[in-house]
Amino acid sequence: NETVFVFTAGNKNVFSSEIDLNIINADYKMDNICFSKKTEGKWTEPKNITRQLGAKSRVVPVTISADGTELYLVRDDNDNGNIYISHYKNDRWTKMEPLNKNINTKNWESHATITVDGKTLYFTSDRKGGFGGLDIYRSDRDEKGDWGPAVNLGSTINTKYDEETPTILNDSKTMYFSSQGHYCMGGFDAFYTTLLANNTWSAPLNVGYPINTVGNDLFYIPKANGEYAFFPLNNNEREIATNNEEGIAIINEGKIGTNNIYKIIVSIPEGHETEILLKGNIILQDQKNELPHDFIISVIDSIKGDTVNKCKPNYLLSNYLTQIKSGSFKIEYKCNGYLTHYEQLYIPNIYTRTEVNIDVEMLPLEVSKGEYYVIRSIFFDYAKYDLKKESETELQRLADLMQKNPSLYVEIVGHTDALGSVQLNQKLSENRSKAAIDYLVSQGIDQSHFVSKGMGKTHFIAINKNPDGSDNPEGRQLNRRVEIKILNSTADNIIVEEIKVPENLLYSRAGRLRPNDKYTILLIKQKEKSVSTDDVSRLINLTTKLKSNELFASVTGSPVSEAKVNDMLMFTAGEFTNKSDAMKILNIVVDENFPDATIESMSGIGKIKHEIGNDYKQHENDNVDVSLDKTLYTIQISALTKPADLSVFKNLKGVKENLCQDGFYRYTYGKFEGINSAKQEKQHLIELGYTNTFIVKTDNFYSKVESVGEFTIQLESLAEPVNLSHFKNL
Known part of the structure; x- marks a missing residue:
């Protein structure tokens, strides 16, 4: 009933966007668990209940029952997170006790939330059999009060990355959670989803800025019907004011303890109409470059069964864009040669974002009949080369393929992250490659059909460190891999699936954004002769719109810039130090009829220009007699x-x-x-x-390194000039 508040208080306040879930905070053991009650509209002085709970080592409260008598906590039991419960009896909390084995495993259980009737527990776990990382599960309470078997919420909610901090509302069907795997601004973002009448979850919706930033946004705890929430805010990343245009206001809820826990009020701005852009990318699993021309996307009212909207995608760019309003919908993606795909979507009246992104993968009909083979890379834990269960599943699929195609030759390439010495990582990458080949040989495949390589710490696909130099464990996880390449097959039914790296983790030649790199919004990139009068009109309207925006108040020239590279024109908007500012302007840009606009780093723009130049030179070479x-x-x-x-x-x-x-x-x-x-x-x-x-x-090419002559050492190759002070001690 929202009159009981339990929270941790320590010597160091760590905002959610600064949290690294893989790094132990040195102050964590010093955190106390505090308890406060609301009396006559005011919170009582917090009481330290750590001893009452019998809490030792690292313990955090994660959820509380609707009547305030059951407190659920997570304790780190020697790198094995488990969920505990304590009961409020006679004005005291009982000693915490672990939940049963249906909930707690030898793996990591990190968070929980309970429905208002106390009958269903949603919790996160990285147990085997999930979709990857932490997944959200549910368990139902039986008549004896015991928790039943855990059921994974499925691929609509869970991704191959981490899902965390779920919170179920009082309606027992609206759930908020944080995720790295859905359409994110960066790190963890807060999302919400609704349990529909057919017992399926709707496609998760990003809560949006200013709640979500490019950092890790966790512990968003909505109350009532989502009209307000409690949240630890990182004020360096957000500028939230009462009655702002996002429809969000904040109140410091009584200054509980020394940490700032805020109550956020979410309201519909005056004059707001719920008209949302539904957009996304369409991926063909057989990796064909162009969508079938009979592809149609239908928006169907889930309650009435009526088709309220239809649209066709961009066949070459493989994306789509249409407009919807609030309501409950079934989105149908249909074309010849592929299984029809459905997504469930619920848009509430209070939704303040202007767009929803849903990416879909279309499965060829041949795949569903078992006539296609999809080969995926496999991943490893830090400093290890033993195979995970899911890795053995992928390798078994490859072994089956090679047994049916005895002429195939396969290259197995091991990789590591950036931690550790060159020598150790080289050996580790070779051992990872060998482990994969040894498994395949044990399944009856001849050793001579494999080429083994170890690349050590030389070929990253994701960043190992953040722009500020801090560790990025999510990026390093993607780098600890074995890639599988088919060497001599022209068969169309064998698909080697590329590793999908989130945009915020993509590795560049420099390994990360330069500290002084900035962001811009790429509006248009096309040949000069194809720029139409309509394009010019849209650019003029956007320029007028941006001039009145406070982020361009100090800009003396036009907020829209033009660059010509050979026969191509590029138009960009703004230059931003913070990606969160670029996200604000991107929403305006899309509203001004630039649906394909993207946020790019300035070094990324330089790379695009370089690629345009190379393409132009290649075109000239192709035209030589x-x-x-x-x-x-x-x-x-x-x-x-x-x-x-x-x-x-x-x-x-x-x-x-x-x-x-x-x-x-x-x-x-x-x-x-x-x-x-x-x-x-x-x-x-x-x-x-x-x-x-x-x-x-x-x-x-040279057959050997020259030993006579003048030489220099190239330090770095950049797309833009850099101040020479960048090169320390030289």
């Missing part, structure tokens, strides 16, 4: 940091090893006069399974 081209070319097959046995290049004779000046061993094939003959041979190599080949001039 090949009959006059006497240049000698070769085809590069691979570039490695360590020399390889030439026998790994199956079906090829005459492969040449080139030790280049940058220390890489580059492997090339053949020598061809003229670009045309080189292209023909390149196509032949692709058919043999060497899909990453490209053509280079033979002048680019």
Whole structure:
């Protein structure tokens, strides 16, 4: 009944956006568990109940029953999180006791929430059999008061990343939770979902800015019907004022203890109409480049069964955009050759965001019949090379494929994160590759069908550190992997699935954003001759709109910039130090009819310009009269940091090893006069399974490192100039 408040109070206040779930806070053991009651509208002086609970080591309260008599806590039992319960009797809390084995496992249980009737517990766990990381489960209480078997909430809610801090509202069907895996601004974002009449969960909706930022946003605890919530705010990242345009106001709820716990009031702004842009990306699992032209997206009223809207996607860009209002909907994605896909969506009247993003994957009909094989990479725990259960499942799928296709050759490439020495990581990556191959050999596959490589800490796909230099465990987890590559197959029914890295974790050449990097919004990128009068009109309207925005108050010129690169034009809006500011402007930009606008770092814009320049040069080269081209070319097959046995290049004779000046061993094939003959041979190599080949001039290669001459050492290659003070001690 919201008259009881239990919270932790320690010597150090850590905001949720600063929290790293994989790092133990040194002050954590000193936190006390405090209890306060609301009497005549005011909170009583908090009482330390740590001893009453018998709490030792690290314990945190996570939820409380509606009548305030059952307190649920999570305790770290030697790196094994478990959920406990304490009862309020005779004005005291009883000693905490663990819940049964249906709830607690040898894995990590980190959070819980209970329905108002006390009959259903939702909790998070990283137990085996989930979708990856922490998943949300439910358990129902039987007549004896015992908790029943845990049931995973499914793929609509849970992703391969972490879902955390669920909270169920008093209606027992609206749930808020934080996630890394859904459409996020960065880190953990708060989402909410609704349990529908057909006992399925609606697609999660991002709560949006200013509650969500580019940091980790956890512990959002809504009350009543979601009209207000309690939340620890990081004021450095948010600017929230009473009656602001987002419809959110905050009140410091009595200054409980020394930590700032805020009560956030969510209201509908005056004149607000719930018209939402529904958009997203459509991914074809067979990796075809263009959507079928009969693709149609239908928005169906879940209650009446009426189709309220239909739209067609952009077939080339594989995305879609339509408009919806508040209500309960079933979204149908349908086309020939693929299984029809459905998403459940609930938009409440109080929803203050302007858009909803739902990405979908379309499964080919052949896949559902077992005629396609999807090969995925596998992942490892830190400093380990033993296979997880889910990794063995993926490798068994590969073994089945190789048994049915005995001519296949497979490359197994091990990788590590950035922690540890070069030597240890090199050995670790080799052991990871070997562990995968050993499993496949144990399933009857001949050892000669594998090429094993260990890349050590050299080929990252995700960042290992945040821009401020702090550790990023989520990025490092993605780097600890074994990649599987099919070397010599042209079969269309074998799909090697790429690892999907969230935008905020993507690795760049520098490994992270430069400390002084900024953000902008890319509005348009297209050929100069294709820019229409409608494009110009939209840009003019947007410029007028942005000039009146407070974020552009100090900008003397136009808020919209134009850049010409060869025959292409790029239009961008603004330059922002904080990504959260860019998110605010992106909402305005989309409303002004730029639905495909994206937030890019300034270094990313430089990279885009560089790629445009390369494409332009390639186009010019393609238009050269090949009959006059006497240049000698070769085809590069691979570039490695360590020399390889030439026998790994199956079906090829005459492969040449080139030790280049940058220390890489580059492997090339053949020598061809003229670009045309080189292209023909390149196509032949692709058919043999060497899909990453490209053509280079033979002048680019040397058989050995030169030992005579003048040399310099290149430190860094950047898309933009940098102050020379960037290079410390040089």
